[in-house]
Amino acid sequence: MSKFVVLVCATVIWCAARTTSETASVTYTYNSSDLSYLSNGIQFPVAESEVQPLLGADIRQNITEMQWFSGLYDHFKWWTHLNGLDSKRCRGDIMTYLRELSNATSWATKMYDASGRYTGQFFFGNDYWLGSKTLCKELTNIETNKEVPPFEVYFYVAKIRININNQATPVTRQLNLGECLPRSCGVAGVRMLLAQERNQGASVNIVGVREVPGKYSLLSDLKVHILGGTVLITVAIIVVASLTEIIIKKRHRLVEHKDAEVENNNQNQNNNNNNVDDNKYVKRSTEMVLKEENNKTNKTRNGIFLRLLLSFSAVSNGKKIISVDRVSMESIKCIHGLRFFSIGWIILVHSYLELFAIADNKNLRILTERGFMYQTISNATFSVDTFFFISGLLVTLLYFRTESKKQLPKKPKNTCEDIQANTLKFLFMLLYRVFRLTPAYLFVLGANEIVLRYIHNHSVFSPAIIDHVNCDKFWWRNALYINNFYPRDEFCMLWSWYMANDTQFYILASILLLIAVRGPKHVKFAAVSIGVLMLASWIVSFIIAMKWDYIARVEEPFALFDQLYDKPWLRIGPYLIGIMAGYMLFRIDCKISMSPIVVTAGWVASLACLASLVYGLGREGLAVPGSAFYAALGHTAWGLSLAWITIACCTGHGGVINAFLSCKLFLPLSRLTYCAYLVHPVLMCATSFVLDGSLHLHNAMAIVIFSGNVVLSFLCAFAISLAFEAPVVNLLKIVFA
Structure with missing residues (x-):
């Protein structure tokens, strides 16, 4: 058995070393919290071959750079752009439009009004000069407009990289420009029109132009x-x-x-007849x-x-x-509240990321990140550790309780028969879990791919989420629960790294449980294995963090994603703590007496640990050695704090906290957390990137959007659970019986 421990630990270290060596050629640097990161960091990557520079500066113009910038892409100046158009039809339609615009014709002024241009706050993060796709389409409606254009109009979105000067734009910014123009020009004509603009800045390049909506059709998919x-x-x-x-x-x-x-x-x-036959x-x-x-x-x-x-x-x-009444006396009631607040925490941080992606005042993100309470958002990674802890606890506790209730006599078996029996049992455990989780998972995965394909075709934004490409290529990695071992730029459903880790931890836990249930000596072996695995996790995480000069800070919650964030050697700590807590609750039968001093000290220590992990980074973050220790030990410390909370609540030492977390109202919401976790990012993409324009970032707006996301996520989770989760659970009970 000692060979098994060595083999597992060697595998963990080998996988970590392999990942490190594969990415060693990439130099890790932090993205600074400047406007270039906030604008370019959320955009769809573009090939350099598509970049087209503007024409050189017109030496006859005697205006300042800011005057030139404020009048950039002004349609009234486009008379000089017509000679560069190859299409005669496009040139004729543009001439008609510009002539009627000069005459203030209703339909021409509406076309001009539906197109994007400089409206201020560019230097505070407004990269969206989008105009209005909806109004561009509406101006051709003969029922609501007395005058309509004499040609078909269409909406185009161009991505432009702009650098005015070293003082105004120290780094290149990416601009999103919406244009309502004749359909006859097409993408090539619009690109040529924009390229005819005179460049008086350091550099202005057209990255790409696309029609909105494009040619994708849902019915043909x-x-x-x-x-x-x-x-x-x-x-x-x-x-x-x-x-x-x-x-x-x-x-x-x-x-x-x-x-x-x-x-x-x-x-x-x-009663009436006493003489009944x-x-x-x-x-x-x-x-x-x-x-x-x-x-x-x-x-x-x-x-x-x-x-x-x-x-x-x-x-x-x-x-x-x-139902709020279907709770057995042996259940761990406090975990329902922990589940609900954890998924709420996850939805909260994703709601902020949703706002950051489509906000016009991105500079406010920098101001928001300076606030002390924003660490609640930046350190929300610990919310997922709560689910890992709960998974490890429930798997262990339920398995030992089930095995202890079996009254079957033990028959002597030889080693071969014993291995066959345990292998069969392991396969049943694994198949039950896979069949239980995968149908809802694959359904959301397919829906997510379709939603992203629709968004990239119909949205005026260009989100950096490319699941419509990656899911088509790499969906099998998700189905096999191994997607967390691949680079982030190949991820399908970025948030699905959690399911991969949890399944891998479940496989490991199943092996340890099958060994531990055999007797006291085997329990000791499982305990030693858990200790060695945890130590290996700390060492590997520390080494990787030191190698890449990891700095834990508020502005970079997803730093070293491929090296640390989603990898099992960083995340396994809370799960192992959950296994130990589950076994302890089984051994004490959820009954233990503790003195008031011990109870008070336990609660103070656990709550202080949780608070320090979330709010202990400060404005500047941690230095390199401290950050490495934070990365290696922080997740395990979170699991230890939750272990105390769970054990205290289960053994009658939870007080008000136990009464709150065990509230029956959390029970139905707790059952829906898995489906809510799966579907909520899909809903966020579907409701934010279909907007006609940007939003204005504010904490009050974030709370409103967060509340709507929570309600919508749980409603959709209820529907998905009814269709793909609850029926599968019932079928598995029948089949595996």
Whole structure:
């Protein structure tokens, strides 16, 4: 068994070393919190071959650089741009537009008004000169406009890299420009029009121009038909199952009502007639016995099919999800509150990232990051550690409780039979988990790919999320739960790294549990293995952090993502702590007596540890050695603090905190956290990048958007759970029984 420990630890170190060596050629540097990072860091990467510079400066112009910049891409100056157009039709339509614009014709002024231009706050982060795609489309509506353009108009979005001078723009900024122009010009014509602009700055380059919306059609996408067909079939089965359950329950009520009436009539007859023939009782008893036998035969014949069908019933599944009474006395009630607040914390930080991506006043992000409470957002990575801890705790506690209830006599087995039995058991455990989690996971993965493909085709923004490309290529990595071992730029569903880690930890925990349940000596071996794994995790994380000069600070919550953030050797600490806490709760049967001094000291230490981990970085962050220790030990320290909270709450030492976390209202929300985690980023993309223009960043706006994201995420999670999670759980119970 000692060889097993050495093998596991060697594997962990080898994987970490392999990742380090693969990325050693890349020099790690922090992105500074300047406007170039805030604008360019969220944009879709563009090939340099697409870059086209503007024309040189016009020496006849005697204006300052700011005067030139404020009048950049002004349509009134485009008469000199016509000679560069190759298309005669485009040139004619532009001439018509410019002539009518000079005459202040209604449709021409609306075209001009729907196009983007400088409106201020560029030096405070406003990179969106988007105009309005909606208004550009609306001006051709003959029902609402007396005058419409004599040609078809379309909306175009151009990405432009601009550098005015070293003082105004120390680094190059990326500008998003919306233009409402004739459809006849197309992408090439619009690019040529923009390139004819005179450049009086340090550099102005057109990175790309695209039509909005593009040529992508949902109806022509095969994956839309596959996903839509799956949804329709699932909904049809759910409807049939729900109607079947309603009919069956209605029949049962009628039968019970008739039986009650018959019993009452018989009782009344017995009370009125004391000379009842005993043969009637015998006859009635015989009929009841025959009826029960017929019912058993019918249940045996139709039971399996009916149970499989009723597994999809929204009536019973919905009641199970929203029920607040289905709590066993042995359950760990406080984890429901921990789950809900953890997923709320995750949605909060993602809501801020959503706002940062589409805000016009990105400079306010820098001011927001200076606030002390913003560390709640930047250090939200610990919220995921809470889920790792809970997973390790529940897997261990439930497994030992299940095994302890088995009263089967132990039969002597040889080594070969023992290995076969444990291997089969391990496969059953793994298959149960995979089949339980994967259907909802793959459904959201497919929906996410379609949503991102639609967004990149219809949105005026250019999000750096390229799941419509990566998911098409690398979805199998997600299905195999190994996507966290690949670079971030190849990720499909960036947030799915959690599912990969959790599944890998579950595999490791299953092996340790199968060993530990065999006896006291094997428990000691499992404990030693956990200790060695935790020590290896600390050492590997520390070495990688030191190698890359990692600095933990508020502005860079996702620093060293490929090297540290999503890797199992950094994240396994809370899971291992959860395993130990689960075993401890099993051994003490959730009962332990502690003195008030111990209880007080435990609560003070745990809460102080949690607070220091979240709010201990300060304005400047930690130095290199301190950051390495923070990265290596911080997640494990978080798990230790949660272990105390859980054990104290379960053993009657939680007080008000236990009463709050164990509130029954958290129970249905806790059941939906998995689906809410899966779907909430998809909803954020779908609701933010479809906007017609940018938002204005403010903390009050962030709270409003966060509240809406929470409600919408849990509503969609309820629907996904009804369709793909609860039915699968019911089917697995039937199959694995």
